[in-house]
Amino acid sequence: MAQQGDGVRRAPLSRERVLRAGVALADEVGIAAVSMRRLAQELGVVPMALYKHVANKDELLDGMVDVVIGEFEPPDPDLDWKAAVRRRVLSARRAVLRHPWARQAIESRTRRTPAVLGYMDAVAGTFRAGGFSADLTHHVMHALGNRIWGFSPELFDEPRGAESPAPSPEEQQAREAEFAQRYPHVLEIAVAATQGDLSGVGGGCDEQFEFEFALDLLLDGVDRLREQGWTSRAARSAVAPG
Amino acid sequence: MAQQGDGVRRAPLSRERVLRAGVALADEVGIAAVSMRRLAQELGVVPMALYKHVANKDELLDGMVDVVIGEFEPPDPDLDWKAAVRRRVLSARRAVLRHPWARQAIESRTRRTPAVLGYMDAVAGTFRAGGFSADLTHHVMHALGNRIWGFSPELFDEPRGAESPAPSPEEQQAREAEFAQRYPHVLEIAVAATQGDLSGVGGGCDEQFEFEFALDLLLDGVDRLREQGWTSRAARSAVAPG
DNA sequence: ACGCTAGGTGTACGGCGTACACCCGTCAAG
DNA sequence: CTTGACGGGTGTACGCCGTACACCTAGCGT
Numbered sequence: 001m002a003q004q005g006d007g008v009r010r011a012p013l014s015r016e017r018v019l020r021a022g023v024a025l026a027d028e029v030g031i032a033a034v035s036m037r038r039l040a041q042e043l044g045v046v047p048m049a050l051y052k053h054v055a056n057k058d059e060l061l062d063g064m065v066d067v068v069i070g071e072f073e074p075p076d077p078d079l080d081w082k083a084a085v086r087r088r089v090l091s092a093r094r095a096v097l098r099h100p101w102a103r104q105a106i107e108s109r110t111r112r113t114p115a116v117l118g119y120m121d122a123v124a125g126t127f128r129a130g131g132f133s134a135d136l137t138h139h140v141m142h143a144l145g146n147r148i149w150g151f152s153p154e155l156f157d158e159p160r161g162a163e164s165p166a167p168s169p170e171e172q173q174a175r176e177a178e179f180a181q182r183y184p185h186v187l188e189i190a191v192a193a194t195q196g197d198l199s200g201v202g203g204g205c206d207e208q209f210e211f212e213f214a215l216d217l218l219l220d221g222v223d224r225l226r227e228q229g230w231t232s233r234a235a236r237s238a239v240a241p242g
Numbered sequence: 243m244a245q246q247g248d249g250v251r252r253a254p255l256s257r258e259r260v261l262r263a264g265v266a267l268a269d270e271v272g273i274a275a276v277s278m279r280r281l282a283q284e285l286g287v288v289p290m291a292l293y294k295h296v297a298n299k300d301e302l303l304d305g306m307v308d309v310v311i312g313e314f315e316p317p318d319p320d321l322d323w324k325a326a327v328r329r330r331v332l333s334a335r336r337a338v339l340r341h342p343w344a345r346q347a348i349e350s351r352t353r354r355t356p357a358v359l360g361y362m363d364a365v366a367g368t369f370r371a372g373g374f375s376a377d378l379t380h381h382v383m384h385a386l387g388n389r390i391w392g393f394s395p396e397l398f399d400e401p402r403g404a405e406s407p408a409p410s411p412e413e414q415q416a417r418e419a420e421f422a423q424r425y426p427h428v429l430e431i432a433v434a435a436t437q438g439d440l441s442g443v444g445g446g447c448d449e450q451f452e453f454e455f456a457l458d459l460l461l462d463g464v465d466r467l468r469e470q471g472w473t474s475r476a477a478r479s480a481v482a483p484g
Numbered sequence: 485a486c487g488c489t490a491g492g493t494g495t496a497c498g499g500c501g502t503a504c505a506c507c508c509g510t511c512a513a514g
Numbered sequence: 515c516t517t518g519a520c521g522g523g524t525g526t527a528c529g530c531c532g533t534a535c536a537c538c539t540a541g542c543g544t
Contacts, residue, residue, distance in 0.1 A: 122427075
């Protein structure tokens with residue numbers, strides 16, 4: 001604990017503290033604004049001090065991802081495989097939504113840290129326990145892809161940052177008309193998504209619903225394959241050209 | 243064309259030329275090594291010259307993505323919807339595989355450039371023409387997510403960069419043993435994927451097969467929904483808690 | 485009392501994106 | 515033929531970044 005009391009003696013750094021501060025900082029200012037210097041400042045410390053706890057910035061980011069993964073909650077072990085996977089994935093989703101930078105961070109890094117492997121192992125184990133062959137489990141993990149992490153790319157999400165603030169009503173209207181002509185189908189599905197309310201296309205889209213839609217589509221699909229005793233060998237030969 | 247001949251007079255820059263050079267450079271050295279300075283050097287020009295053709299680096303990257311999208315081939319218009327989507331997506335995949343940095347770039351930017359919108363519109367239009375409601379089309383687009391771009395996250399891909407080069411045979415074996423104990427299911431599916439050849443887990447995984455597996459799973463799933471006259475309204479109310 | 489070590493410090497380097505002032509070749513108008 | 519505007523390449527400079535390397539110091543086991 002070191003002698004305190006002589007003014008403002010700060011708690012000692014540690015890898016743990018550095019990573020947590022990194023997560024907190026990214027939550028506040030976005031991942032792009034997280035730099036070693038900024039993080040050090042936040043911790044009341046000189047930049048190089050961080051390097052005693054993380055090897056470099058890449059490892060910092062990996063560690064921050066691990067912190068988020070640590071927030072995933074394991075599901076009730078009594079659930080059947082489908083419910084268990086669903087719960088686990090939706091818990092992952094909640095964690096990722098709490099840390100909006102995490103999606104990007106998880107997508108961009110491919111380091112297989114113990115936390116990453118542990119999570120993948122848990123998901124794979126759930127399929128195996130549910131009667132999936134290792135073969136099918138493997139393909140299912142691939143098919144779920146990002147969805148395992150609780151997110152999927154948002155096709156229609158808001159353009160970031162401020163744009164031209166007020167494009168004048170008639171210009172706005174002209175722009176919409178051109179859009180309708182050039183991208184009729186995009187417009188159409190945007191309308192379907194918002195039930196007619198077009199203020200900010202994409203803003204009215206229920207991401208959670210979309211996510212569960214796709215997740216269940218995949219889970220139901222693979223359930224069917226499992227029931228049918230699907231194997232990749234059979235699939236390959238069925239498809240193989242004469 | 244300006245007078246040439248007096249030695250090595252270079253062709254004038256243009257937005258087109260800048261973007262193409264950016265693509266070529268990224269192909270060669272990876273997206274991380276593409277900087278305004280490096281790109282300028284490649285073009286035999288001072289860095290600031292680029293800013294006469296692209297507003298900033300972000301716009302450069304958006305433009306480079308557009309170049310890749312421009313390589314996507316539209317499918318034969320006589321194909322039915324499923325085959326048409328499949329062809330279009332697999333063509334997108336080929337383009338993205340030609341430019342390995344593109345996946346990352348597409349994932350990380352959310353700008354809706356005309357090229358992006360045009361592509362989305364074409365895909366959505368194919369579903370609509372195939373008898374999908376705008377509603378279902380919307381959800382299907384979401385469900386396909388990244389897959390529309392011809393890629394999906396590679397769960398198991400190689401760690402990048404060189405690591406500790408030779409970890410000594412017995413240490414290697416100890417490491418594998420620990421791995422097997424800690425991540426049994428990951429190991430199991432890795433074995434299934436490589437049919438027993440564990441040299442470089444993940445190296446032996448047939449990405450193309452995985453991709454088509456997931457794509458067809460989704461396409462067949464949504465085909466079923468379409469046949470059943472699925473609507474999101476019905477789905478929501480069927481699931482809504484009493 | 486002594487030296488080891490873990491951990492925080494200070495300085496410095498090379499690279500980045502890009503703001504801003506400049507300059508020069510081309511070409512239309514006078 | 516002169517002129518002046520303008521599109522596009524140049525040069526300099528600023529403030530950020532990650533991090534190598536040498537250093538210092540407090541606390542501890544001996």
